[in-house]
Amino acid sequence: MATLGIHKDFLMEFARLEKPVQKRVQETFDKFEEHRHAGLHLEKLENPRDPRIRTIRINKFMRGVVLAPESGDSFLLLKVMPHDDAIAWALKHRATVNSATQGIELRNDVALERATAGVRQLAAEGDRRLFKKVGDKDLVRLGIDADLLPLVRHLTDEAHLDALQKILPEQQYDVLAGLAAGMTPEDVWREVVAVQLEHASPSASQEVNVVPGGDLSPSPAAPDDLSAAMARSQGRIALVTGPDELMEILERPFDAWRIFLHPSQQRVAYRPSYKGPARVVGGPGTGKTVVALHRALHLARQLPAGATDESILLTTYTRDLAADLRRSLELLIPDPALRAKIRVVNVDALAHQLVREDRGAPLALVTDHKEIIARWARIARRTGIDFTDVFLDQEWRQVVLAQDLRTPEAYLKASRTGRGTALGPLKRAQIWRAVEAFTKELVLAQEWTFLQVCAEAARLLDTKGGERPYRHVVIDEAQDLHPAQWRLLRALVAPGPDDLFIAGDPYQRIYGNKVSLRSLGIPVTGRSTRLRINYRTTQEILAWSTALLTGETVDDMDEGTESLNGYRSAFHGAAPRTSGAEDKLAELAGLVDQVRDWTRAGIAPQEIGIAVRYTQLGKEIRQALEQSGMPAVVLGGGSAAGDGIRIGTMHRMKGLEFRCVAVAGVKDGTVPLRNAVTAEETDAQQHSEDLLGELSLLFVACTRAREALRVSWHGKPSPFLAAVPTE
Ligand SMILES: Nc1ncnc2c1ncn2[C@@H]1O[C@H](COP(=O)(O)OP(=O)(O)OP(=O)(O)O)[C@@H](O)[C@H]1O
Structure with missing residues (x-):
């Protein structure tokens, strides 16, 4: 056949x-x-x-x-x-x-012959060689073939290699790019060659x-x-x-992602089974969401005959992200019967549903953070306690709710790692009284915060005698989830093979929730994989954005530290542009000009995204664009409909991507946003955590761009921009 x-x-x-x-x-x-x-x-x-x-x-x-x-x-x-x-x-x-992977390669013989001659000539001018430290034996073992060795041996630097990307056989380029990025031949073997061999069916080989x-x-x-x-x-x-x-x-x-998974993605998504919770990490645009979707498909296909609909949960942090996942799943799984095996809903909505069903009535939810802070302020005044509203709120979320502390004794003994201010027993007793007053108010008014709802949902499931609603749970954007949400996720599925599949990037943590998965009964050691190839962003945008994070240490959700080493993009483009203006009017005028240039170059309005730190600035930008005849929409809750340039807060930009992105208002006092950062004197550790969260937000916004990125400010630039080249 x-x-x-x-x-x-x-x-x-x-x-x-x-x-x-x-x-x-x-x-x-x-x-x-x-x-x-x-x-x-x-x-x-x-x-x-x-x-x-x-x-x-x-x-x-x-x-x-x-x-x-x-x-x-x-x-x-x-x-x-x-x-x-x-x-x-x-x-x-x-x-x-290819001699190593035994896959097909296509080569432009004519261009390669020409390039070999050109490279020889250039190399004659000096003795710098890009692959001086890698022996021929290693290169050959990794699949570099005899015809190409002379060319490879004469390359002098990475720019040289990049320029040849289009004409080199693709897998050999991948090997060389890995080596040039500092990976050892063993790493390259594992990540480029072995993954491909693993995938090949034994009969084929x-x-x-x-x-x-x-x-x-x-x-x-x-x-x-x-x-x-x-x-x-x-x-x-x-x-x-x-x-x-x-x-x-x-x-x-x-939608090439539906069928052309990179071997490293394929290996994670379609591994027949994991013995327990498994996790995939990777920088922005490496396809973590794609892998999570394919994993859900794989699990759906493996379900035993007769498995009920919604046996699998695919979940994430926000409602908007869940809506995106739902849309993508429709593309990946056209068969409605198979798709029905997977339920897509965000964690909070699921928690709400579970508790509502148990109580038989909807819950009154307090979701406005400002309102919550105002309540803490009232309680601090009433109890005469010497802590700020913000401190009390953080203590409640990051210690009390995070560790599910339910008694003063438990709070007194609790470890407060991650919080900067040491608290003796007297102060802890004072804080506990404030916490009790705060929760009592909620109980009296029959009100809930979402984290309480999650804790309650987990408790309900744990007391139901081990009955678990799902066979498998797949989680995207895992870095943003709070321990109370993790406890719920843990309780949704019985511990065992393929119980939880987790995708996330700790560098994109923007809601300040830190966790240790192992302490939550989710051990991923030995079942954690890293993706390194960025499919969204050009190498130039990726390198610039990654430089923003220089020197930052980020935890890996498993009591270790995360690293961005070895990330690279599959393609190249123009360097990001930066622009500082005297005042806001001038910044907006420059932005409007840029957007006009993009649309004149044929970019559709909905392929242009503008990220801002706060909504009001977004509204002003919309007005400026509309006055210049360019329709724009400010993204709110739910998905944007209709045409127009997309404007959104940096938080809202999470999970989206655009051909061209402008990040505006990146100025001192706004990025980081002054009142989103705990004062150093209130809590020095929290202060650094908040700063890192703000930096991650900027990183997230910049890495939404596929082809072009422009970052602008007026007045004094954001201190974060000191780490990157600006014009
Ligand atoms: N194998 C692939 N082939 C083609 N396109 C891909 C592939 N993998 C991912 N992509 C595309 O790359 C882009 C980024 O993928 P995805 O959103 O899954 O990455 P991510 O790691 O979840 O990103 P982020 O963490 O920044 O949200 C998407 O447009 C996706 O369709």
């Missing part, structure tokens, strides 16, 4: 075609199963680098490029381009097998007849080399099982 593979470049180009042309492409390939190659009218080229690369007519102007060996029935869709470009591409390229670094070699022993090699090219080539699947893929070409 014919096997069809789709290269991800093919899908990307297909996505940009006009509808009628897309239709023609579909018609060309939809009967692929019935056709042997001859039936597809594949045309040979004159003097090609690789005779197996052929082209196929789509219409008068467009051609497809296909890899189709004479023997066997497999073919691979490589490109779809205007006629002349397709022919030129097909003539220059050759398909080979037996079938293949590989000439390392060389051609896919047809031989009687391996009649279908190409399908075996395609199977070993996870993340770049998707194998299509039939015409329906082909049509389904071509229906939504923009």
Whole structure:
């Protein structure tokens, strides 16, 4: 039977075609199963680098490029381009097998030959060599082939390597980028090569007849080399099982994340089973949400026959993020029956539902933080206690609720790690009285805060004799959850294989909730994986944004510290721009000009995001844009509808992404926001934590940008910008 593979470049180009042309492409390939190659009218080229690369007519102007060996029935869709470009591409390229991963690689032989000559010349000017410390043996073991060794040996610096990204075979580039970023050959083996080998099915690796670094070699022993090699090219080539699947893929070409998981993502998401809670971490845009979605799909497929709907919970921090997950799940799992096995809801809403059902009536919730602080202020006055409202609120959330302390004795003995002010027994007794007064007021008014609701929901589940509502729980944006929310999550599912799957990035913690997962009965040691390739942001934006965090130490939610080492982006673009103005009017005028330039360059308004620290500034920006004839919306609760440039607080930007992002008002006093940071004299440790939270917010906002980032301020710039180059 014919096997069809789709290269991800093919899908990307297909996505940009006009509808009628897309239709023609579909018609060309939809009967692929019935056709042997001859039936597809594949045309040979004159003097090609690789005779197996052929082209196929789509219409008068467009051609497809296909890899189709004479023997066997497999073919691979490589490109779809205007006629002349397709022919030129097909003539220059050759398909080979990577000697380490045994996956397919495509190389532009002509450009590589030219680059080798150019690099030799440049290298002659000095003796700097990028890979001086890596021996040939290691390079070869990692799949760098003999043809490329001279080029690699002459590279002088990373910029040099980056410039060759487009023409180097992709896996060999990944290996070199890893080594250039300071990874050891062993690390690179594990993260680039081994993941790919692991994924290859054992039967595929037996079938293949590989000439390392060389051609896919047809031989009687391996009649279908190409399908075996395609199977070993996870993340770049998707194998299509039939015409329906082909049509389904071509229906939504923009959502490549549904089918081209990187091997490192695939390995985590589709591991048959974890013995207990498992976790995936990674910098912004590394695909943690994508992995969480695929894990939910995997778990749904593994459910025993007869498992009830909503056996799996997919959850996250806020309602908006849950709505995004729901939308993505619809794309990933078109089958409504399978999708029904997964419930998507944010933690607080779920807690509310559980408690409401138990009580038989909705709860009155106090959600306004200002209101909560005002109550603490009243209680501090009434009890004559010498602590500020903010301190009391933090003590309640970060010690009392975090450790689920229910008696004065428990509070007296409690460890207060993470809080900066030491408290003797007398002070603790005073604070406990204030806590009692605060909770009593709530009880009398029959009111709840969300964290109390979570604690109550966990208690209800724990007292229900071990009855757990879910078989599996998958959690996204885990870094923001409070211990009371974790206790609920723990109580939702019985401890055991595949109970909890956790995705998060501690560098993006923006709600000040710190946890130790092991202390909450969620041991992830030995089941924690890190993703390193950023799929969203250019290397330039990523490097600039990461530099904001220079010198910061961030905990990893498991009593260790987190690191951003080795993160890199799959693509490049312009450096971020910065702009300081004299006053607000001038800053807004500059911002409006920038947005106009973006829209004139063809960026759709909804692909432009503007992040601000507080909503009022967002409203002023909307007004300025609208006065200049550019519609804009300020994102609120729920999702934004309609067209227009998206403006949102940095908090609201979490989970979103845009082609172009402007972060505005990044000035002293606003970023960090003065009244969001505990005074140093109130609590020095909390002061540093709050500053880190504000810095993470800026980091989150900047890393929402896919192609362009602009950061602006007026007056004195934010002190955070001292860590990065500004114009
Ligand atoms: N394998 C993939 N192929 C193509 N696109 C991908 C892949 N993995 C992730 N992406 C895309 O990269 C972007 C970032 O992915 P995702 O939101 O899952 O990352 P994240 O790690 O959860 O990010 P953040 O922590 O910043 O919210 C999305 O547009 C996603 O579709």
